[in-house]
Amino acid sequence: MAVKYAYHPGNVSHSSAPEVAVTMESFARAMGIQLIQLPGATSCGAGIVRQANRRLQLTLNARTFAMAEAQGLNILTPCAATAGNLQEDLDALKSDQILMQEVNDTLENTCGLTMTGDVEIHHLLHAIVDEIGLDKLEEKVKNPFDFAVAGYYGPNIQQEGACGGDDVYDPIYLEKVISALGGTPVNWEARTQSVGVPGLFSEEPTVMKQAAEALSEAKAEGADMIVSACNLSQAVLDIYQGKAGRNTGLSTNIPVIHLSEMLSFALGCHNKRLAMLRTRIAVIGD
Amino acid sequence: MAIVSVYIEEGCITCDACEETLPEVFHVTDDTCYIKADVRLDGGYDRNEGKSALKGEILSQFEDDLLDAADGCPVDVIIVVEGGEAESAEPEEAAEVIQEVVPEPAVEQEIEVAGDDLEELLSAGDRSLAILYGSQSGNSEALAAKFSKQASDYGLVGTVYDMDGFDFASLSSMKRVLIVCSTWGEGEMPDNAEDLWQVAKQASPGSLNGVHYSVLALGDTSYELFCESGKDWDEQLEKLGATRLVDRVDCDVDYDSMAAEWALDALAAMAAVDGTGVYHEDMVESIKEYVAGGDEGADGEDGFTVPDISAESIQAEISIFRYDPEAATTGSDTWVCAMPGHLSLLEALRTIKNTHDGSLSFRDGASDDSTTAICVNGRLVLPGLVRLDAVAPTRDGSLRLRVDPLPGFEVIRDLVVDHWSMERRRESTQPWMVAATREGSATMQGNIGLMEPNMATALHSITDFASPALLQASSDAVPHANGYLGPAVLASVWARRNDPRSSASSVKGLDEILGSSNGIKAETDLASIRRQNGSGLVVSEALLDAKTHVLEQDAFTGRHGKHVWWYAWTLKSSGKVNDTVLYRQVLGPIGLLGNLTSGVTARMMSGFTRTGGDMIADMLAFIAPPAGVGKMPRQFNSSVDNHHEVVAIFNELDGRF
Numbered sequence: 001m002a003v004k005y006a007y008h009p010g011n012v013s014h015s016s017a018p019e020v021a022v023t024m025e026s027f028a029r030a031m032g033i034q035l036i037q038l039p040g041a042t043s044c045g046a047g048i049v050r051q052a053n054r055r056l057q058l059t060l061n062a063r064t065f066a067m068a069e070a071q072g073l074n075i076l077t078p079c080a081a082t083a084g085n086l087q088e089d090l091d092a093l094k095s096d097q098i099l100m101q102e103v104n105d106t107l108e109n110t111c112g113l114t115m116t117g118d119v120e121i122h123h124l125l126h127a128i129v130d131e132i133g134l135d136k137l138e139e140k141v142k143n144p145f146d147f148a149v150a151g152y153y154g155p156n157i158q159q160e161g162a163c164g165g166d167d168v169y170d171p172i173y174l175e176k177v178i179s180a181l182g183g184t185p186v187n188w189e190a191r192t193q194s195v196g197v198p199g200l201f202s203e204e205p206t207v208m209k210q211a212a213e214a215l216s217e218a219k220a221e222g223a224d225m226i227v228s229a230c231n232l233s234q235a236v237l238d239i240y241q242g243k244a245g246r247n248t249g250l251s252t253n254i255p256v257i258h259l260s261e262m263l264s265f266a267l268g269c270h271n272k273r274l275a276m277l278r279t280r281i282a283v284i285g286d
Numbered sequence: 287m288a289i290v291s292v293y294i295e296e297g298c299i300t301c302d303a304c305e306e307t308l309p310e311v312f313h314v315t316d317d318t319c320y321i322k323a324d325v326r327l328d329g330g331y332d333r334n335e336g337k338s339a340l341k342g343e344i345l346s347q348f349e350d351d352l353l354d355a356a357d358g359c360p361v362d363v364i365i366v367v368e369g370g371e372a373e374s375a376e377p378e379e380a381a382e383v384i385q386e387v388v389p390e391p392a393v394e395q396e397i398e399v400a401g402d403d404l405e406e407l408l409s410a411g412d413r414s415l416a417i418l419y420g421s422q423s424g425n426s427e428a429l430a431a432k433f434s435k436q437a438s439d440y441g442l443v444g445t446v447y448d449m450d451g452f453d454f455a456s457l458s459s460m461k462r463v464l465i466v467c468s469t470w471g472e473g474e475m476p477d478n479a480e481d482l483w484q485v486a487k488q489a490s491p492g493s494l495n496g497v498h499y500s501v502l503a504l505g506d507t508s509y510e511l512f513c514e515s516g517k518d519w520d521e522q523l524e525k526l527g528a529t530r531l532v533d534r535v536d537c538d539v540d541y542d543s544m545a546a547e548w549a550l551d552a553l554a555a556m557a558a559v560d561g562t563g564v565y566h567e568d569m570v571e572s573i574k575e576y577v578a579g580g581d582e583g584a585d586g587e588d589g590f591t592v593p594d595i596s597a598e599s600i601q602a603e604i605s606i607f608r609y610d611p612e613a614a615t616t617g618s619d620t621w622v623c624a625m626p627g628h629l630s631l632l633e634a635l636r637t638i639k640n641t642h643d644g645s646l647s648f649r650d651g652a653s654d655d656s657t658t659a660i661c662v663n664g665r666l667v668l669p670g671l672v673r674l675d676a677v678a679p680t681r682d683g684s685l686r687l688r689v690d691p692l693p694g695f696e697v698i699r700d701l702v703v704d705h706w707s708m709e710r711r712r713e714s715t716q717p718w719m720v721a722a723t724r725e726g727s728a729t730m731q732g733n734i735g736l737m738e739p740n741m742a743t744a745l746h747s748i749t750d751f752a753s754p755a756l757l758q759a760s761s762d763a764v765p766h767a768n769g770y771l772g773p774a775v776l777a778s779v780w781a782r783r784n785d786p787r788s789s790a791s792s793v794k795g796l797d798e799i800l801g802s803s804n805g806i807k808a809e810t811d812l813a814s815i816r817r818q819n820g821s822g823l824v825v826s827e828a829l830l831d832a833k834t835h836v837l838e839q840d841a842f843t844g845r846h847g848k849h850v851w852w853y854a855w856t857l858k859s860s861g862k863v864n865d866t867v868l869y870r871q872v873l874g875p876i877g878l879l880g881n882l883t884s885g886v887t888a889r890m891m892s893g894f895t896r897t898g899g900d901m902i903a904d905m906l907a908f909i910a911p912p913a914g915v916g917k918m919p920r921q922f923n924s925s926v927d928n929h930h931e932v933v934a935i936f937n938e939l940d941g942r943f
Contacts, residue, residue, distance in 0.1 A: 014923065015865045016890070040927035042861040047813065048853040051833050052842075053940045056854070060935060070315065084813060097446050098431050110934035155762070155813040167679045168817065169665035192664055194762040199810030201872040202845040206810055209766035242885045 003132060005122065006068040007035035008086070010079025010231040011043045016239075017231045019257075019273075023264035024078050024124075030140060030267040031132065035076065038067050044085040046232070047198055055103075061089040062103045066113040074120040076127055078260045080230035081197070083123035084156025091161060093117060123157050124259060125229050126164030129173045134180045142268030144182030147281065149262070150223035151175055151185060152214070152237070154230045155194045174229060174259070181266040186223040190214035197232045200240075205247070211237055212244035215252035224281045225255040227262045234258045253284050289345055291367040292352055293334040294319045298363050307355040308348055311340070312364075319363075324456070337367055343455065404572050408441030411561015415442040415553075416460045420449045420467035420479030420515060425541070426504055430466045433549050439577050440557035450478035454485040461563045462556040463497055463528070465519050468504035473511030475518075483515075486522050494528035498559050500552040501534040504541055512536065531555035531565065550574065597627030600675055602685040604634070606646065609697050618688075619643070627675030631667065632658060634674050635689075635701075648701040656753035660701050661690040666756045666818050692755055694764040694772075708758050711771045715779050715799050720792035741786060748781045748828045751821035760818035763810040770808035773815050776800065777825045780832045801836040807846050809833075848872045854943045858936045861926030 013021040028035045041064045043049075045057035064086070068075050077083050093100045094117040104114045122130075128137060151174030157163050158171060166173045171192065175185035195214050196207035215237060218226050228234035238256040245252035255277060265274040292311065298319045304312040305319070313320045321334040328338035345352075356364040415437050419430035430446045437444030442462070449467075457463065470476045475483045501523070503516020513536035520534040532555050535548040554573045558566045605620040621642060625634055630653060639646045649658045653670030660669055663678040663686075678687055695703035726733040751757045754774035758764060764772045771779070782788055783796040800806050806829055809815075816826035842851040852871045856864035870878065881887050926932065936943055 011863050012865060014862055040861075040931070042926055042932055043857050043863045045857070046853070046863070048850055049857060050830065051837060051850045052854050052943075054830070054834075056936065056939045059939060060857070060932065063931065063935065096431070097434060098427065101446075101448070106935065106938055110938050111928070111931035113931075155811065155817050159813070159817045170663035170678055172681070189664070194811035194814040196763060196766075196810030198812075199763070201849045201868070201877075203763075203767070203808060203810050206763055206767040206770075206808065210762060210810065213766070239886055239889045242889060243881075246884065 003032070003127075004034040004036060004073060005076035005127070006038050006071050006073040008038060008041050008044070008064065008075050008077040008079075008082060010077055010082040011046050012231050012235060013079070017235050017258065020078055020231050020234075020260050023258070023260040023270065026269035027260055027264040027267060030264070030269060031137070033076075033127075033132070036071060036073055038064065038071075038075075040067055044079075044082040044089075046081050047085055057085075058089050058092060058099075059103050059106050061086055062093060062100075062107055062115050063111055063113060065090060065093075065117070065119050066107060066111075066115040068119045069115055070113075074122055076122050076124060078124040078229075078231065078258065080123060080154045080157040080228075081232050083121055084159060084162055086121045087159070087162040090117065090119070090121060121162070122164070123162075123229065124263075125153075125157070125173050125177065126166065128177060128263075129166070130164045134176055137177070137263075138180045140267050141181055143266050143271070143274060145178070145262060145266045147183050147224040148186050148222050149178045149183045150188050150218035150221065150226045151178055151191060152218075152226050152228040152230070152233060153192050154228070154233050155192060157229065158192045174227070177259075177263075178227070181262065183262075186218065186221045188217050188221045188223070190217045195233050195236060197230075197236050200236055207236070208240065208244040208247040211240055212248040212250045212252050215241055215244065215254055215256075216248075216250035219251055219254050223254065225257060225277070227257055227259055229259045231258060255280050255284060289340075289349055289352055289366055289368050291334070291337045291339045292321060292356070293337050293365050293367070294321065295333075295363040295365055297361050298333075299361055301360060303358050303360065304355040304364055307358055308351040310348060311344065311352065312355060324453075327459075341459070404569065404576055407560055407566065407569060408557060408573070408576070412461065413442050413561070414460070415444045415462045415464065415556055416447055416457075417444055417464045417466065418447045418449050418452060418482075420465075420476045420482075420519075422468055422470045422476040422478075426466045426468045426476070429502070429504075429541075429545055430464075433464060433466070433553065436549060437553060437556075440553045440573065442553065442557055448478055449476075449482040452482050454482055454489065457497060458493055458495075460497055462559050463499040463523075464552055464556065465499065465501045465516070465523070466504070467501065467515045467519055469506075469509070469511065469513055469515040472509065473514030475515045479515065483518070483522075486519075486526070489526050491525060492527040494523060494526040496563050497523070497528040498531050498556065498563075498565060499523050499528045500530060500532040500548075500555065502545055502548050502552070503534055503536045504545075505536060505538065507538045512538075529565070531559075597673075597675055599624040600627045600680070600685055601683075602634075602674060602687060604638070604687045604689060606635075606638075606689045606701065607691060608646075608700050609691075611699055619646075625674055627673060629674045631660075631662065631669035631672050631674060631677055631687075631689075633670075635669060647699040654752065657705065657755060659692050659753045659756035659759070661692055661759070663688055666692065666759055668753055668756065671752075692759040694759045694761070695755070703755070705755050708755060708772060708774065711804075712754075712775045712778070715771065715775055716795075717778060717782075719782065719785070719787065720789050721787045722789035722792075724787065735787060737786060745781045745785055747824050748777050751777070751825060752819075756819070757815070757821060757825060760815045760822050761809060762814040763808065767804075767808045767810070769804040771799070771804050773809070773825055773829060776806055776809075776832065777828055779805075780828055783832075797836075797839065800832055801839060806832045806836055845872055851943070854936075854940075856923070858933060858943050859925075860923040861929050861932045862923045864923050 009021050009024065042060050044061060050057040075086065093103060100117065107113045153171055153174060158168050160168055163171060178185040190213060193214065194210065196203065196210040200207050226237060228237060234256055241252045257277065264270055300314050300317065300319065302314050305314045311322060311325050313322050318333060320331055323329050323331040325340050325344045326334065326338050327341060330338060352366055356366045417430045417434055419426040421427040434444030434446045467479060468476055501516050501520040503513035505513035516534060516536060524530055532552045535544055537544045554570050557573050558569045560566060601624055603620060603622045605618045607618050609616045621638055625637065632653065635648050648660065651658050654668060655670065658668055658670060659666060667677065678685065689701065691697050691701045691703045695705065695707065698704050724735055727736045758772040758774040761773050764770060779796050779799055783793055783800065809829065812826045812829055815822045837847050837850055840847050842848065849872045852868050853863060856867050873881065
């Protein structure tokens with residue numbers, strides 16, 4: 001029986017990270033996962049909106065929860081920032097019934113919706129390991145992903161209650177997925193550290209140092225590429241890696257792809273893109 | 287025969303006819319029709335395929351409308367169940383179900399407790415507990431929320447109800463009810479309780495038969511009519527036939543301990559009401575013991591036995607970071623050893639030092655010494671407070687630990703770091719109280735200033751972290767942001783800034799520190815602080831408040847303010863974040879030019895190391911490049927469905943955007 005989720009693509013899949021949207025679809029098709037669109041779902045706020053108004057972000061996300069609940073489905077997202085923010089807001093609502101009632105009052109008045117909290121947030125990574133099963137993934141591999149891969153989790157899904165059955169501080173799920181796809185996981189420390197995405201536009205010098213340290217560490221540990229579980233971090237680690245390298249003097253050139261791309265490529269989708277990636281791995285480097 | 291239930295068969299075409307006929311009962315969703323929860327005895331919200339009976343008052347009021355709705359259904363999927371026979375293809379099954387639901391007051395498949403099975407009593411059947419509050423200042427509301435959380439310890443499912451808007455008629459179907467009500471002015475009901483009270487006064491005697499209740503009254507003895515509202519509720523519920531299980535408690539302004547005591551009795555008594563509504567008074571004491579932890583493990587004459595905390599030896603591979611300042615060499619040493627699992631990590635380090643390598647350096651001290659903090663497998667800990675077998679997960683039968691010095695500090699030797707950088711930053715914030723002159727209160731200790739307990743608790747929760755160094759190290763920005771004060775220092779600044787004892791000039795100075803370039807703006811991601819430990823969560827919440835405060839003070843100007851402002855603005859505009867608008871508005875022309883020359887724009891357009899995608903993603907790319915070229919995001923977003931709802935939420939909650 002097909003696994004079915006309410007799908008939240010994350011904040012930038014519709015814009016600066018379209019490759020995530022495309023590969024999520026092909027991966028889901030290949031694995032028999034049904035992604036039910038939530039066409040009314042908003043951005044999760046990325047922790048930015050709550051800096052202006054905490055209740056506002058909470059209510060917008062409560063609206064998304066209500067829509068998923070109406071479908072009777074749990075939410076799946078490929079973005080760690082979205083998974084972390086949604087989980088944080090869901091926990092806040094479920095732990096405070098008065099707050100939930102007030103938020104529901106606002107939702108009822110503005111949208112005619114209410115939520116109960118009977119919904120779960122799953123990041124793609126945790127859905128694969130905890131629900132779909134690595135054995136099933138392994139069976140579907142057509143292009144063994146024979147690279148040395150540094151898996152990047154980021155801090156948003158490495159929170160208590162947001163990381164499925166994985167360990168908060170010393171996770172292993174991404175490494176398990178890489179191994180299941182035929183790759184070699186690289187052991188590196190920056191994998192759960194923040195690369196400062198929320199501060200990219202406002203504290204760029206600091207963020208460049210954070211990104212450069214992560215990129216250079218992955219390279220130094222022998223990684224051919226970084227695979228990110230977060231759309232936002234992936235975009236920053238890729239787009240800003242040249243600038244980060246120049247600002248810090250560190251070696252930062254390394255391909256950075258999203259988890260959904262790795263999964264999709266390994267399952268035989270987008271072979272031309274995989275070929276392009278192989279070429280880039282071959283030519284990039286100092 | 288009389289109607290007892292109604293349900294929806296498969297095949298609903300969602301034409302809305304039934305909902306238009308009887309909206310009190312039917313709710314048409316996107317793909318079918320549901321029978322509403324508040325008209326059903328089982329409280330469910332679905333097609334009611336289980337044929338749960340409808341409430342008596344609904345049936346008597348809407349019998350004709352139900353038949354009209356069924357007749358008017360163009361696809362005949364509304365099935366009305368009458369007096370023991372279902373109009374369905376499964377008559378035997380339906381009849382069986384009806385037999386269960388028709389007799390009053392039995393409503394569900396409930397289990398009567400034999401009398402001494404505590405576990406069964408606390409888990410079987412309906413365990414709902416309604417907690418109604420009448421509140422003027424919020425105290426009763428807060429207590430109701432607290433009792434609701436405590437209810438789960440008693441096997442109860444607590445639901446808090448605001449008396450304002452509460453349907454009095456629904457009270458009759460509840461088995462367990464707690465009332466928490468304050469008194470306002472000269473014996474008056476709080477504003478939110480007045481309407482309900484007027485309805486309750488008119489209700490007929492006997493209407494609350496089968497309801498078990500207790501009342502907690504809040505008041506002020508300095509008023510003549512002390513706790514009058516609570517007394518009124520107590521008397522009225524009794525008049526209406528409800529059964530008082532625990533005597534009302536009348537609390538003065540210092541209500542905490544009396545309320546807590548009442549809750550212990552009231553919750554235990556409510557828990558002793560089983561799923562059929564029978565009160566087992568003889569079980570109340572057992573329930574109290576059970577919730578208190580019982581007497582399990584209480585051996586010996588003193589009735590107390592220290593639990594066995596020893597654990598078997600575990601095989602551990604411990605890699606420890608080493609740094610020799612004289613030779614300027616770094617590396618790590620690994621020991622494979624068997625140690626008792628209950629050993630603290632600090633004891634394990636001592637053992638290695640004493641038995642294998644006397645040169646190993648780490649900060650030693652009491653188990654909770656805040657300066658001993660280290661990093662183990664990415665987790666920041668006080669090593670004296672974590673057991674070896676609990677510090678990290680065991681994988682493939684073995685425990686592998688990687689022990690590092692705290693990140694963000696200069697390493698002196700091995701695991702010993704220099705806290706001076708943090709202390710210098712703390713020093714720069716002048717971490718002493720500059721108090722305002724204020725009115726004192728006469729106490730036994732003399733005239734002293736007092737603080738509201740809630741405020742004191744809030745301030746303490748921000749600053750009661752186990753180790754400033756550990757908290758400081760939890761920020762991933764600290765090692766990279768020169769001059770950033772860090773979360774440990776800023777948490778103290780924020781607490782002092784909100785301390786009502788601080789003088790106005792001191793608050794102004796603290797605001798300047800928070801809003802400075804080394805203040806809260808320098809933190810790039812609160813998620814890294816939040817994830818580390820219990821105090822990280824509390825502090826990250828406090829720092830979020832501090833950030834909001836600073837942004838509002840700056841009227842959302844500057845890059846930080848614009849980032850937040852335009853993110854929210856684009857979200858309101860389409861429901862999605864618009865990277866292009868954000869990028870342009872926050873960075874401005876100089877920033878954009880900088881990115882153009884540094885290659886960032888080129889990488890955005892080419893998707894340098896990324897795979898796939900069209901070179902031209904949007905027609906607008908031809909008109910206003912680079913938007914829509916390569917990986918450059920589009921200039922305009924399509925809106926999410928029902929975008930007007932998003933706008934309505936913004937308008938309701940924050941008119942600034």
